[in-house]
Amino acid sequence: xxxxxxxxxxxxxxxxxxxxxxxxxxxxxxxxxxxxxxxxxxxxxxxxxxxxxxxxxxxxxxxxxxxxxxxxxxxxxxxxxxxxxxxxxxxxxxxxxxxxxxxxxxxxxxxxxxxxxxxxxxxxxxxxxxxxxxxxxxxxxxxxxxxxxxxxxxxxxxxxxxxxxxxxxxxxxxxxxxxxxxxxxxxxxxxxxxxxxxxxxxxxxxxxxxxxxxxxxxxxxxxxxxxxxxxxxxxxxxxxxxxxxxxxxxxxxxxxxxxxxxxxxxxxxxxxxxxxxxxxxxxxxxxxxxxxxxxxxxxxxxxxxxxxxxxxxxxxxxxxxxxxxxxxxxxxxxxxxxxxxxxxxxxxxxxxxxxxxxxxxxxxxxxxxxxxx
Amino acid sequence: xxxxxxxxxxxxxxxxxxxxxxxxxxxxxxxxxxxxxxxxxxxxxxxxxxxxxxxxxxxxxxxxxxxxxxxxxxxxxxxxxxxxxxxxxxxxxxxxxxxxxxxxxxxxxxxxxxxxxxxxxxxxx
Numbered sequence: 001x002x003x004x005x006x007x008x009x010x011x012x013x014x015x016x017x018x019x020x021x022x023x024x025x026x027x028x029x030x031x032x033x034x035x036x037x038x039x040x041x042x043x044x045x046x047x048x049x050x051x052x053x054x055x056x057x058x059x060x061x062x063x064x065x066x067x068x069x070x071x072x073x074x075x076x077x078x079x080x081x082x083x084x085x086x087x088x089x090x091x092x093x094x095x096x097x098x099x100x101x102x103x104x105x106x107x108x109x110x111x112x113x114x115x116x117x118x119x120x121x122x123x124x125x126x127x128x129x130x131x132x133x134x135x136x137x138x139x140x141x142x143x144x145x146x147x148x149x150x151x152x153x154x155x156x157x158x159x160x161x162x163x164x165x166x167x168x169x170x171x172x173x174x175x176x177x178x179x180x181x182x183x184x185x186x187x188x189x190x191x192x193x194x195x196x197x198x199x200x201x202x203x204x205x206x207x208x209x210x211x212x213x214x215x216x217x218x219x220x221x222x223x224x225x226x227x228x229x230x231x232x233x234x235x236x237x238x239x240x241x242x243x244x245x246x247x248x249x250x251x252x253x254x255x256x257x258x259x260x261x262x263x264x265x266x267x268x269x270x271x272x273x274x275x276x277x278x279x280x281x282x283x284x285x286x287x288x289x290x291x292x293x294x295x296x297x298x299x300x301x302x303x304x305x306x307x308x309x310x311x312x313x314x315x316x317x318x319x320x321x322x323x324x325x326x327x328x329x330x331x332x333x334x335x336x337x338x339x340x341x342x343x344x345x346x347x348x349x350x351x352x353x354x355x356x357x358x359x360x361x362x363x364x365x366x367x368x369x370x371x372x373x
Numbered sequence: 374x375x376x377x378x379x380x381x382x383x384x385x386x387x388x389x390x391x392x393x394x395x396x397x398x399x400x401x402x403x404x405x406x407x408x409x410x411x412x413x414x415x416x417x418x419x420x421x422x423x424x425x426x427x428x429x430x431x432x433x434x435x436x437x438x439x440x441x442x443x444x445x446x447x448x449x450x451x452x453x454x455x456x457x458x459x460x461x462x463x464x465x466x467x468x469x470x471x472x473x474x475x476x477x478x479x480x481x482x483x484x485x486x487x488x489x490x491x492x493x494x495x496x497x498x
Contacts, residue, residue: 040461041432042407230406230433299410299454301430323409323432330410352412352428352435 012058013151013211021226029124031059034228041230045325048197048235052157053227054218060152061127062205063134064145066117073118076141080133082254082273083111084264090115093177093192095262097254098130103275103282104250105257106133108242112179112192119190121152121203123244151211156201159223161371164202167217171202176370185214196232198239198368237331238324240293240363246304247291247319247333255282256335258291289316290341293363294332294349296356301330302349308334309348309355315340318349324365331365378481379490380441385465388481395441396469397429397460400494405431408460413449413471420444420473422480427470429460442480444473
């Protein structure tokens with residue numbers, strides 16, 4: 001799925017800070033990104049679950065859509081995604097997907113309405129393709145402004161609200177999946193109460209030149225530690241959240257992926273997005289397979305690609321698997337034929353040629369702790 | 374007296390008589406990150422030099438551990454099932470993986486001594 005061209009790795013505005021903090025930097029989606037800091041992934045994971053973690057997610061793409069005269073940016077975007085975008089009130093945020101004509105997922109994204117424009121956050125590995133896709137389809141109706149050099153800092157964990165409110169008191173009462181412009185350290189930022197950990201927290205979009213100073217101020221708070229991509233992955237897996245390129249891709253539909261909740265009720269009826277007929281058929285008749293949670297017995301870890309076996313037959317594949325530090329055990333998610341996907345079903349996961357007994361379980365693995373006011 | 378030899382796969386083998394104890398080096402555990410699971414071989418298994426014998430899982434990935442020399446597994450570190458983190462904190466002590474009765478002690482001559490291994494690791498940077 002990687003659309004990253006070969007060549008020198010790009011750096012985010014926080015690159016120098018990562019070096020200074022002793023991060024182990026690895027190539028990721030064309031960027032040189034911190035996978036962990038000296039404390040290690042387990043400690044970083046636990047710190048985010050119990051206190052507050054700061055993540056550099058500036059590699060993700062930020063795009064602003066503004067309607068051209070007489071047009072609606074929301075109506076335009078709805079031609080590319082199944083989410084209810086027209087229904088977004090100013091300051092509201094929604095999760096949706098770019099779909100293709102087969103109903104497959106080109107990327108998943110967050111969309112926030114500021115009232116006079118839409119802010120999109122898209123995956124790093126997809127951002128150039130997404131931008132081309134948006135430009136090809138929406139240029140006549142919207143001004144499309146890629147803001148790929150902006151900073152994006154995620155501040156996550158039960159103490160995130162207390163910390164960020166010291167810099168911008170208004171964020172304390174923001175609800176999950178809402179956004180607002182706030183001044184942090186003298187810079188105009190756009191903050192949403194959202195994240196990729198399943199916990200409470202924020203994503204802070206900053207001007208490129210302000211990102212490092214803001215990150216340093218936040219890290220100076222005693223509750224805050226820097227967290228790398230390693231713990232970002234284990235946190236999102238515990239929360240049952242999809243990773244594009246693994247759990248969802250052009251070969252999976254939102255219905256198969258269990259993302260029906262993100263498709264507007266009226267949009268399920270009206271369609272009007274790529275692949276609508278396939279997705280509507282799957283809503284009516286059931287998708288051929290379903291994304292499920294898997295709880296392996298014992299300690300062996302079934303990772304992406306492991307086959308899921310039931311009564312000697314392969315019924316699916318693991319798409320993400322790893323160690324869940326909060327639970328102290330292995331967890332996984334994958335796709336299973338719908339007829340075999342009921343919670344409680346006993347299956348086997350093939351790990352290095354050996355069957356590991358596992359059970360299909362509901363997700364998330366760790367309860368979400370979103371702030372809903 | 375025990376002597377310790379090293380492989381280019383960052384394993385160490387400590388030789389006492391005709392038995393070698395095998396684990397991974399401090400450099401290897403640092404590269405792997407937090408170890409969360411170790412699969413050790415069954416006692417009695419006969420392994421060839423270079424054969425994959427154990428698996429170490431970090432949060433990020435699974436890595437194979439190869440037999441640095443041929444032999445028969447005479448003991449495996451069962452304690453790692455409960456305390457896999459020993460591989461990180463004491464890679465050359467409590468974090469050992471398994472013991473081999475050497476089939477051909479002459480194979481040890483092909484491995485690096487501590488000085489050569491240190492130079493090898495330095496060369497990786």
